[in-house]
Amino acid sequence: MRLIFGLLLLVGLGLAGFAVKTASGRFSQYQDALARTQEAVVPVKDVYVVTRQLRYGDVLQPEDVRAVKWPADALPIGTFDSMEKIFPPEREGERTVLRVMERDEPVLLVKVTQPGADAGLAAALTPGMRAFALQVDVNSGVSGFLRPGDRVDVYWTGNREQGGVTRLIHANLPLIAIDQQTDEERNSPTIARNVTVEATPTVVAKLAQAQATGRLTLALVGVRDETESAQVQATLDQILGPKETVEQARTCTIRTRKGAELVLIPIPCPVEG
Structure with missing residues (x-):
């Protein structure tokens, strides 16, 4: 009886060791897969985009923007990453749209005025x-x-x-x-x-x-x-076309009468000495 109990104990210990080894291998594989997945994730940052089409002269309101995740290595120049930067509480006045923006297009510095600034021609100059x-x-x-x-x-x-x-x-x-x-x-x-x-x-x-x-x-x-x-x-x-100088030839004549009619008869011009 003791022999059978000992054999069963050995078999149990062997199965437990095998289970632990198998679980450890699976856990290592999971950790490796998780690490590879984390390496493949693209870093992102918050960027504020417009929620509707905005045209020249529209006043930018808080409900007109929302935050989205944007690839950190492909951020457009002049984006905003917080509501406080778009609508600074310490500065009075609203931003006005200088250029047309379509829905989900990032809000850029060049497309809106400074808070309270006039949306005139001077604001749009490079x-x-x-x-x-x-x-x-x-x-x-x-x-x-x-x-x-x-x-x-x-x-x-x-x-x-x-x-x-x-x-x-x-x-x-x-x-x-x-x-x-x-x-x-x-x-x-x-x-x-x-x-x-x-x-x-x-x-x-x-x-x-x-x-x-x-x-x-x-x-x-x-x-x-x-x-x-x-x-x-x-x-x-x-x-x-170029100007052409036209030289008119000299014409010499003599006058003679045929009855009551005066007739001009061409003759060679004398050579000028």
Whole structure:
């Protein structure tokens, strides 16, 4: 009886050891799998996005934003990571939308004003750039089909050294306003009297001189056109051809009468000595 009990005890101990070893192996496999899973997880951060479409001039409200998880290594520049940064309690005033934002698009610094700041043209200017107004009409302004956000090539036409010339003076200038309208979503044609471009001070000086000494014409650049226009010009000689000097031959005649009629008879002209 004792022998049978001893055998059963040994068998039990063996089975228990086998179970412990098996469980330990399974636990190690689980830990390895968990570690691999944690390594594959992408680090994320909170980013605030808009909950609805917001257009130029809309006032940003707390209910217009919500926090979402965003990959930490792909954060857009100028995002907000807390409600306090979007709506700072110590500063009075509201932020105004400067550019159209679609639903679930991140709120960026460049797309909203500072709290309490005016959503005017100055708020939308890129640092280091200046706004400059050009006078246009239905002919020089692409028949009213310009809108904020478009790009144009600017041509100057005037008299240089008593001859007509048209020259491209600057390419791919961005338009930031049409008359008093800065909304990029405006799509109805309007015959503008002034368009405002964004340019460096050097380009502004060139445009001011060109506008004062000749006539400016705008050429619309395609939305997906990334080519850079070459420096081109056209003169009257290129359009009409070079001037030709026509020498008229000398004609010498003598007068004679045939009855009552006076007749001019051509004769060779004498050689001038």
